Amino acid sequence: MKIPWAEHERDWIADRTSQLVRSLIRDAWPLGIRVSHGPGGETVIDCGLNAAGTWETGRRIVEIAHGGLASATLGVASVCDMALPSITVESWRPAHSAFRLQVSLPLDEIDPAIRVSGPILARLRMRSEPDPPAGESRADAWGVAVVETDRWDESIAVALAQRADLPRSDLTLLLVPGRSVAGSTQIAGRINECVVFTLEESLAVDATSVVHMIGDVPVAPPALPSADVLPDDLIHYAGRAVLTMDAEREDLSSLAKALTFASTPHYGKRFSELLNAAGGVFEAIPGLIDLNKIAQVSLLDVRTGATFSAGARDETLLREWLRASRCEREVGS
Numbered sequence: 001m002k003i004p005w006a007e008h009e010r011d012w013i014a015d016r017t018s019q020l021v022r023s024l025i026r027d028a029w030p031l032g033i034r035v036s037h038g039p040g041g042e043t044v045i046d047c048g049l050n051a052a053g054t055w056e057t058g059r060r061i062v063e064i065a066h067g068g069l070a071s072a073t074l075g076v077a078s079v080c081d082m083a084l085p086s087i088t089v090e091s092w093r094p095a096h097s098a099f100r101l102q103v104s105l106p107l108d109e110i111d112p113a114i115r116v117s118g119p120i121l122a123r124l125r126m127r128s129e130p131d132p133p134a135g136e137s138r139a140d141a142w143g144v145a146v147v148e149t150d151r152w153d154e155s156i157a158v159a160l161a162q163r164a165d166l167p168r169s170d171l172t173l174l175l176v177p178g179r180s181v182a183g184s185t186q187i188a189g190r191i192n193e194c195v196v197f198t199l200e201e202s203l204a205v206d207a208t209s210v211v212h213m214i215g216d217v218p219v220a221p222p223a224l225p226s227a228d229v230l231p232d233d234l235i236h237y238a239g240r241a242v243l244t245m246d247a248e249r250e251d252l253s254s255l256a257k258a259l260t261f262a263s264t265p266h267y268g269k270r271f272s273e274l275l276n277a278a279g280g281v282f283e284a285i286p287g288l289i290d291l292n293k294i295a296q297v298s299l300l301d302v303r304t305g306a307t308f309s310a311g312a313r314d315e316t317l318l319r320e321w322l323r324a325s326r327c328e329r330e331v332g333s
Contacts, residue, residue, distance in 0.1 A: 005122070009096070014141035016068030017119050021144055021172055024060055031057045033182075040168030042157045048180025049152055055085050055219065058185020061174055062089060065118045065146045065186065069097035072189055077218040079238060080319040087185060088216040091192045094243075095207040098192040099200060104148065109159050112281050113150075116160065118174070120145040123164040143170040146186065150177045178231070184222045187231035191215035191239045194292040195259060202289045203258055205250060211302055215241035215294070229321045232271035236261040237314040239294035244302050252299045252308040260311030261293040270321060 024045065028035050032052035036044050047053045047061065055074055062072040070091045077086035091098045104115035105124060116124065119142055143166050147156060152175055161168045176183045192215045199205040217239040220231040245252060257263055265287060266274060274291070278284035285291060296311040 013067040013069065013119065017064060017141040017144055020060065020064045020068055021141075024057075024064070024174075030054075031060075033057055038154050038157050038168065038173075040154065040157055040161070040171075042161075042168045042171040042173060044152065044157075045172065045174045046152070047174055047182040048177045049150075049175050053176075053180055053182035055181055055185050058176075058182035058189065058219075059087060061146055061176060061182060061186040062087070062189030064144060064174065065102045065189070066091065066097035067101045067119045067122075069093045069101075070192075074185075075216075077216075077238075079218045079234070080315055080322055082322065084221070085185070085219040086216060087188050087191075087219055088214065089189050089192050090212075090214045091196075092212070094192060094196050094210045094213050098196045098213075099207050102190060102193045103197055104146075106283060107147075107156065107159055110155055111149075112283065114156065115148040115282070116145050117148075118144050118146040120160065120164055120171075123166065124160075142166070144172045144174070146174045146176060148176055148178055148183065148187075150179075179222055181222050184220050184231050188217045188219045188234065191217045191235055191241060191294060194235060194239070194294055195241050195243065195297070197292045198259055198290070202292070203255065205247065205255065209245055209247035209250070211244040211246050213241055213243040215239060217294075229318065230271050233318070233321065235294055236266075236271070237295050237318050240296040240313070241294060242298045242300065244300045246302045248303065252301055252306070253310075256297045256299045256308045256310035259293055259297045261295060262311055262314075264290045264293055266291060268317065 025035050032054050034046040034051045038044050047057050059072045059074050063070055070089055072087055072089045075086045077084050101121050102117050104117040106112040107114040107116055123142055145160055157168050157171055176186055192213050196207045200207045218234050220229055220234050261267055274285050295313050298307055298309040300307050
């Protein structure tokens with residue numbers, strides 16, 4: 001999918017991203033994050049490595065990963081009689097924000113387990129198109145990267161600066177371990193990304209046909225053992241999304257079914273099982289292209305007003321897995 005960036009769109013994303021990052025840095029103390037500068041001048045925002053972070057930290061990271069083209073809100077959901085935090089994400093320009101900016105790439109030259117997303121993707125992956133301006137006035141926006149990692153050293157900054165053809169001083173790196181409060185939240189906040197990725201990469205449906213979308217999912221408890229329920233499991237078995245579609249040639253009834261995790265051969269398995277079988281490398285999971293699906297989908301036809309729904313939350317599987325986790329003592333009581 002190639003969507004040209006209009007100049008006013010670039011400017012809006014750059015301005016909004018800069019505002020969001022400045023706000024994050026300003027609120028570092030109440031958000032439980034740490035801001036420092038690396039030896040190359042890069043701004044490093046620790047959101048969970050050696051900092052506590054918060055659900056609000058993760059919520060803000062979701063909006064930054066969208067280039068500001070989304071609003072994310074926190075709430076509380078009931079899952080198998082448990083109260084868990086939840087996140088709802090409204091993507092305003094899904095093809096731009098949830099696909100072009102939020103879909104993560106592995107930092108293979110350092111460690112494929114380190115994944116990068118956010119506005120910096122406009123420079124990392126869109127080499128066949130004109131890059132967004134990287135002049136001094138925009139450096140604070142196009143060098144912003146959400147980095148899912150369990151460690152930090154300057155090799156990460158070196159690799160990203162080389163890939164993006166930016167000086168390290170233009171980088172702002174948000175370090176977010178998956179097994180942290182902010183990390184669990186921002187992974188859950190990829191609910192819409194999963195749907196748009198599946199449309200484009202698995203089902204060959206033009207993501208620009210999605211006029212608007214909103215998704216919600218419970219946030220997994222952080223720092224659980226690898227055998228327990230991970231954020232991805234809650235996306236697969238409890239995530240929900242509503243899409244407004246302008247897709248005249250698509251069978252929306254069949255499309256809704258194809259977007260649900262129940263349509264995959266992976267159904268019934270935990271994400272940790274799939275990842276362990278692939279040696280811990282996400283890209284090595286068999287059938288990966290069909291993995292990014294969610295529990296329940298509704299598609300609204302903008303032309304006719306008809307709604308097509310498929311899937312459901314699987315409370316039975318989630319209850320079984322939560323019983324085996326450290327959440328066991330209260331599940332079903």
